[in-house]
Amino acid sequence: GAVVSQHPSRVICKSGTSVKIECRSLDFQATTMFWYRQFPKQSLMLMATSNEGSKATYEQGVEKDKFLINHASLTLSTLTVTSAHPEDSSFYICSAMRVTSGGARYNEQFFGPGTRLTVL
Amino acid sequence: AQSVAQPEDQVNVAEGNPLTVKCTYSVSGNPYLFWYVQYPNRGLQFLLKYITGDNLVKGSYGFEAEFNKSQTSFHLKKPSALVSDSALYFCAVRDVGGTASKLTFGTGTRLQVTL
Numbered sequence: 132g133a134v135v136s137q138h139p140s141r142v143i144c145k146s147g148t149s150v151k152i153e154c155r156s157l158d159f160q161a162t163t164m165f166w167y168r169q170f171p172k173q174s175l176m177l178m179a180t181s182n183e184g185s186k187a188t189y190e191q192g193v194e195k196d197k198f199l200i201n202h203a204s205l206t207l208s209t210l211t212v213t214s215a216h217p218e219d220s221s222f223y224i225c226s227a228m229r230v231t232s233g234g235a236r237y238n239e240q241f242f243g244p245g246t247r248l249t250v251l
Numbered sequence: 252a253q254s255v256a257q258p259e260d261q262v263n264v265a266e267g268n269p270l271t272v273k274c275t276y277s278v279s280g281n282p283y284l285f286w287y288v289q290y291p292n293r294g295l296q297f298l299l300k301y302i303t304g305d306n307l308v309k310g311s312y313g314f315e316a317e318f319n320k321s322q323t324s325f326h327l328k329k330p331s332a333l334v335s336d337s338a339l340y341f342c343a344v345r346d347v348g349g350t351a352s353k354l355t356f357g358t359g360t361r362l363q364v365t366l
Binding site: 137222224247 | 292295354357
């Protein structure tokens with residue numbers, strides 16, 4: 132099956148620093164990856180759609196200058212939380228979309244294990 | 252805009268009993284529906300999906316879901332619950348008629364299976 136990894140799984144940083152989270156599709160190429168944020172006991176909120184070789188598309192209310200997304204290759208997307216603050220503490224989950232030959236309806240998203248960010 | 256509702260924050264069931272986790276959806280085009288499970292501090296694991304075809308979809312770990320177009324529902328079911336099924340369950344919808352095949356998730360339902 133398709134595997135998506137995230138690194139690191141947990142990170143603790145000081146307020147004001149930047150943190151980079153990697154999302155990799157290990158056994159398939161993904162032109163599109165998604166970044167989600169999940170607050171405790173809440174659903175996943177889509178932050179942005181990452182497209183290989185082009186700018187990410189951010190959801191309304193998500194600061195693109197704070198959450199920098201780079202999708203430099205077909206297997207890697209990175210999310211950088213810049214000048215992190217305690218309110219950025221959250222569980223960040225990525226997913227990678229595997230395109231199938233049957234058409235868009237059959238495209239599948241595979242999720243990474245998530246990254247727990249704690250900003251002190 | 253597409254949306255998903257999971258009306259129950261938590262469902263409690265005894266091991267061996269059948270379980271149902273409810274989901275209703277709203278989408279402008281054809282609905283593509285998914286169920287995912289999340290264990291503590293983990294990402295989402297795919298359980299099953301409805302794209303087209305039979306309304307009863309069978310998935311992983313003995314779970315199944317029934318697509319009901321008239322009731323716009325996609326309830327998750329299992330004939331006999333296990334303690335290990337205890338987790339957070341998310342229903343999601345994707346409207347391929349829209350852009351980027353984005354998934355919209357429900358708020359999640361915590362399933363607690365007890366002995």
